[in-house]
Amino acid sequence: MIKELENILPTITDEKQKASLQKAITIGVPSMKQEEWKYTYYNKILQQGFTTTNLEGFKKLQGLKIEKEFIDANSISTNRIVFVNGIFHNELSTLINHPKINFWDSNNVTESNTKDFLIELNNALTTDGVFLEIGDNVVVDELIEIFYINQNCNQIINLKNNIKIGKNTQVKFAEYYINYDHSPAYNNIVTSIDVAESANVEFYKVQDGGNVLNITDNTFVQQAAKSICNVTTFSLTGGITRNVLQFDVNGERAESHMNGLYLLQNEEHVDNRTLVNHNVANCESFELYKGILGGKSTGVFNGKIVVAQAAQKTNAFQSNRNILLSNDANIYTKPQLEIFADDVKCSHGATTSQIEDSELFYLQARGIGKEVARGLLVFAFGEEIVEKIKNEALKDKLEKRIAELLKIEI
């Protein structure tokens, strides 16, 4: 991997990208020796044979045909932004036409100064992404859908989204991964969401691309005063999935929500890391991640709340609850609190349990077979997250999909 990056380095012309690539090379690929990668073996993704190339090499991959009907069948909105193998696909996309909603058709490269291999790699080799700015006082009624379609692509796809939401504006996003031909694929995505004063943003991440789709996702949310932002992550199928979600709460009376549901039944590996930085006073954050782990799946949850000294009167709540369905499934969970202010209300907790025999028997005693009974109980466990979705069509879509995965009728 590093050797390949060194080979590409001379072909990168942009100085900022070059710097990022150099940094990625210096940092090196993540290793399980690092605390934040303790349970996730990153090399297992690379071992599936992904390579890297520069933008020119990437563009040569394009030109594969995907019918519009395919997107229609997978979409629940008329606002669609579609990427195929990391490049924006104009014919499949339908963008809202409004003077206050601007999609920049420009390169999104910025100077990046992190110590994170994946973020630097992404910045160095970004192919495309959602570059969107919505002005003040706009209510976008319909869901904005973002599709990442992978089609016979053995390249690491580096998409970078940069979304700015204006004051008082309300908008909802949903992003989906589609692995069109079920060959191994890997998306390394970085998303930045800037939420201005009193804005309200919902962002739903639906990770259901089949068992050979790998994802590393870094999402950063910056919130101004009185804003509300909710990021909910659904991990349903996949190979190795790593989600890093960070909220920086920089304005008073802001409200942050982080929810997640991972429903893993085979050999999926899902690693969720969240961080909320409460930097100012009088804010609230709520976090609930629920996991259902069957088969030989692995779940990792690491949630951290940091309350700065200035962030008095912070209310921060975090919970991670898991159900293990099989002896071969694993969950590693670590909630963390770092509090430097003295007048705050914070709580955190993690539980891991199994399906209650008494509940199972109650359903069986009504004629419901054991497998269906188990499916209903698991569905119910996950429903607490699904029902938080504030878009009916998406909620229905996910409920149907989860029922399908659990082989039950609802």
Added chain:
Amino acid sequence: MLKVNNLHASIDNKEILKGFTLEINAGEIHAIMGPNGTGKSTLGNIIAGKEGYTITQGTVEFEGVNIFDLEPEDRARLGVFLAFQYPVEIPGVSNANFLKAAVNEIRKSKGEDPMPPNDFLKLMREKMALVEMNKDFISRSVNQGFSGGEKKRNEIFQMAMLNPKLAILDETDSGLDIDALRIVANGVNKLRTKDNAFLVITHYQRLLDYIIPDFVHVMYDGRIVKTGDKDLALELEEKGYDWVKELEIV
């Protein structure tokens, strides 16, 4: 319909049932009374198929089938119903989805198609009226936040929806006020036919003012020690259970 013969069962090496024998025919209502800890609920649980009991001796046949060979769901599909003494709360599963799954799983086991949604809703409304349930009940989670009376009414409602051949009511009357008791009893009486049967487990005679049993059995120390008609229940009410304990079983 149900034949329990010389049933011995234990839990954690403690023998609870010690030679319990009972036969119930279609059209009959049997009541089992007795002090706490004599194995009344154990009997109901074993017939319904709850795990954790060890059967050391005896048989239970339902319509000629040895039920120990069957999973709980298969017993329910044959027509056995247990109204739980302590109904379980299931957050996140609505009453409607729960019963739809139950009704359709039972139909599937008989090779029938799922009930059309409109018919199902109609059936639900009809049976809800029987136990005087509010409309919002359909979308509420199973038993979650229900009062004691509501939970027991829900058991009777489920019984009405599934229309079993044999219904075992395990202390369905305990904790009920007089109105709820009337609703529960009324539900049972309306569902009674010549083809089904009821086994009513209770501490108190008062339920039997509303549900008139054909037989009353007194259970003590894991077996039936006396059988009579409804007047036996009155006698128990008057004299308490102490005299039962002094009976010598030979």
